[in-house]
Amino acid sequence: MKILVLNCGSSSVKYQLFDMQREEVMARGLVERIGITGSMLTHRPAGREKLVRETEIPDHKVAIRLCLEALTDSQWGVIKDYKEISAVGHRIVHGGTFPSAVLVNDSTKKAIAELEALAPLHNGPALRGIEACEAILPGTPQVTVFDTAFHQSMPDYAYTYSLPYELCKKYLIRRYGAHGTSHHYVALRAAELVGKPLNELKVITCHLGNGSSITAIKNGKSWDTSMGFTPLAGLTMGTRCGDIDPAIVTFLMEKEGLTPGEMDELMNRRSGVLGVSGLSSDFRDIEAAMDEGNERARLAWDIFVHTAKKYIGAYTAVLNGLDVLVFTAGLGENSPRAREAICRDMDYLGIKIDAAKNQVRGQEREITAPGARVRTFVIPTNEELMIARETLALL
Numbered sequence: 001m002k003i004l005v006l007n008c009g010s011s012s013v014k015y016q017l018f019d020m021q022r023e024e025v026m027a028r029g030l031v032e033r034i035g036i037t038g039s040m041l042t043h044r045p046a047g048r049e050k051l052v053r054e055t056e057i058p059d060h061k062v063a064i065r066l067c068l069e070a071l072t073d074s075q076w077g078v079i080k081d082y083k084e085i086s087a088v089g090h091r092i093v094h095g096g097t098f099p100s101a102v103l104v105n106d107s108t109k110k111a112i113a114e115l116e117a118l119a120p121l122h123n124g125p126a127l128r129g130i131e132a133c134e135a136i137l138p139g140t141p142q143v144t145v146f147d148t149a150f151h152q153s154m155p156d157y158a159y160t161y162s163l164p165y166e167l168c169k170k171y172l173i174r175r176y177g178a179h180g181t182s183h184h185y186v187a188l189r190a191a192e193l194v195g196k197p198l199n200e201l202k203v204i205t206c207h208l209g210n211g212s213s214i215t216a217i218k219n220g221k222s223w224d225t226s227m228g229f230t231p232l233a234g235l236t237m238g239t240r241c242g243d244i245d246p247a248i249v250t251f252l253m254e255k256e257g258l259t260p261g262e263m264d265e266l267m268n269r270r271s272g273v274l275g276v277s278g279l280s281s282d283f284r285d286i287e288a289a290m291d292e293g294n295e296r297a298r299l300a301w302d303i304f305v306h307t308a309k310k311y312i313g314a315y316t317a318v319l320n321g322l323d324v325l326v327f328t329a330g331l332g333e334n335s336p337r338a339r340e341a342i343c344r345d346m347d348y349l350g351i352k353i354d355a356a357k358n359q360v361r362g363q364e365r366e367i368t369a370p371g372a373r374v375r376t377f378v379i380p381t382n383e384e385l386m387i388a389r390e391t392l393a394l395l
């Protein structure tokens with residue numbers, strides 16, 4: 001049975017086609033830097049050379065079409081007909097209080113659309129993915145797997161905001177978190193590498209990409225996470241502001257005469273590393289600009305590193321200690337510099353990484369320095385595999 005998984009990130013679309021008999025990857029691929037110069041599509045049929053197309057990819061709709069076309073490409077494709085695909089699994093960032101994956105039907109689509117306001121960079125693109133698959137694979141079952149589901153285990157004091165209680169109940173305002181599938185996957189993998197059950201470990205997982213979040217995991221469950229009601233909260237991100245004083249919102253709206261929609265756009269698409277640097281949302285561009293002495297790129301980077309450090313410190317306190325620290329996602333997997341900067345001067349918490357081992361990109365490796373109390377790992381995430389398994393389980 002072949003299962004296709006589509007993962008619409010804020011700056012990327014990732015896909016994997018699995019043969020579920022042995023969980024083999026038939027092809028995988030990635031469109032990255034969507035909407036910025038030098039966007040690219042990488043398609044990797046299993047066991048073959050990769051095909052790279054560098055082209056302007058303006059939005060997720062075009063990106064999704066390119067991904068689907070790559071699968072049946074006459075030279076590089078791995079299937080002749082889309083009918084060979086038995087089911088499609090989709091990553092949905094905001095699933096509200098959905099506790100687990102569900103089959104796509106009209107009411108699921110309506111729920112995802114209603115949550116679009118809470119994940120403006122994600123739920124819309126994911127819906128475009130569902131629609132594209134409905135068009136080319138009519139009648140094929142589709143499943144949605146929610147980023148928010150893993151975080152449904154948080155204790156009430158971690159997910160409740162100190163606003164008027166009745167208003168929070170009325171509008172379902174609470175911390176939902178995101179990247180849950182990824183945090184869960186890398187935490188399980190870290191436990192395997194350590195050789196202990198996850199529920200016996202205190203773990204902090206750092207998913208650092210265009211969207212970034214950090215999660216504290218205790219007793220095998222999400223205990224707290226940096227994203228909130230929406231994926232705008234927490235760390236400084238590619239284009240998102242992360243945590244700011246909430247008073248700035250009304251202040252700026254008043255001063256600049258902004259509507260709620262315009263303010264939302266400012267915080268989601270024009271802030272973060274892009275907003276501070278004035279240069280790019282992509283950390284590769286930021287690292288290159290810093291090397292050339294660009295002061296605002298340096299500032300954006302330092303803010304990012306500083307907020308990541310604060311969450312690791314706070315979550316170590318919440319967990320009453322730390323056994324395992326994990327780095328994953330675009331930046332977390334590929335940037336030795338980011339990991340080095342975040343872990344620097346954290347030895348009082350037991351975190352110390354080895355400079356030579358840390359020179360790793362996109363591969364699983366323990367990077368703990370000799371004698372450090374906390375074991376630190378780089379673990380490439382695999383949201384697609386988790387989604388494929390959940391899709392199969394629902395069929």
Ligand SMILES: Nc1ncnc2c1ncn2[C@@H]1O[C@H](COP(=O)(O)OP(=O)(O)O)[C@@H](O)[C@H]1O
Nearest residue numbers: 009010011012209210211282283284330331334
């Ligand atoms: N080799 C690299 N060095 C530094 N940063 C990288 C590297 N590869 C990817 N990144 C960064 O990772 C981010 C994209 O992360 P990713 O998790 O793929 O994105 P998304 O949030 O869209 O899912 C970009 O900011 C990119 O600059």
Ligand SMILES: CC(=O)OP(=O)(O)O
Nearest residue numbers: 009010178209211231
């Ligand atoms: C929730 C989120 O920000 O996802 P991504 O990092 O894939 O954009």
Ligand SMILES: [Mg+2]
Nearest residue numbers: 009010209329
């Ligand atoms: Mg992502």
